[in-house]
């Protein structure tokens with residue numbers, strides 16, 4: 001419950017939405033509110049269209065007496081938009097409030113073209129996707145955006161992003177909301193939330209596949225290398241969004257390798273998808289990016305596999321420290337390089353270097369949501385924002401209920 005006093009409508013909605021209390025009786029028990037007060041607060045949520053009575057029929061009340069009707073979050077009253085920007089490629093989707101993808105598009109979008117052009121183009125993608133999904137712009141509850149750089153959670157702006165030239169401190173939220181309004185004619189301002197891609201992938205994957213894991217780490221190895229950490233169900237960001245930015249840790253093998261951040265010796269300069277692509281090119285094998293390496297790995301290319309395994313060893317060495325510090329239950333490897341050779345390399349060094357105690361119950365796994373992980377995570381971030389108990393009251397008043 002939110003601090004002082006009685007549970008609000010927002011608190012009741014949260015209890016229902018998270019499945020912790022799904023009948024009137026269970027809500028009374030969880031909040032200590034009277035039956036009449038629970039009824040009044042639920043009434044507002046019904047009128048807003050945010051709650052509905054379940055299709056499952058009555059269940060036995062925990063307080064005894066007559067069976068009670070189950071309550072559900074009504075996910076039909078709004079839709080979400082989400083996008084995942086990589087350096088040269090992006091993916092966007094319309095999602096339901098419960099994370100189901102209704103329409104999806106992926107294509108070329110070059111981060112180096114700068115935020116004004118990229119976000120303007122994305123506004124057009126969103127307009128087309130909404131049309132394809134058969135929804136109106138006014139039905140959009142919010143937009144979630146994943147970017148390949150560190151994000152200040154308060155402002156939604158990227159902070160000194162090594163692989164996003166021209167984006168530092170740019171008002172991403174404002175520009176994307178404007179682009180969306182221009183393309184769709186939406187009259188009211190749409191909420192836009194921005195976070196780092198590895199954070200959102202970790203959030204999406206943890207919720208979808210490992211909801212009981214209280215310490216979850218995801219490492220994305222594509223053009224760059226980044227990690228997302230989910231502790232007790234929330235993304236751990238650090239004090240200014242920099243947590244998990246492991247790609248620019250100096251590694252001894254990298255002394256001569258120039259990183260895209262301008263420094264020498266970063267982990268990303270020797271073990272990312274981009275670094276493997278460069279080494280393949282030096283060996284006369286065509287590979288311009290992490291996604292080219294992914295294609296080579298998928299076809300079982302032996303040099304690509306050997307280099308991916310070596311990259312895995314280097315990342316595994318750094319992850320030994322990460323695992324010792326955080327003692328996670330799940331370490332998920334995602335991104336272009338995620339596959340057997342890379343994982344084999346990670347495991348070799350991880351189990352060699354980390355304390356046995358910190359790896360005894362650790363599962364090293366690959367992604368479950370694949371290329372959609374950040375989209376699903378971005379959608380979930382928007383839902384948590386829109387229906388946070390402290391925001392619900394304000395939004396109900398705005399709806400006039």
Ligand SMILES: [Zn+2]
Pocket residue numbers: 162247248259260261262263266268269
């Ligand atoms: Zn670097």
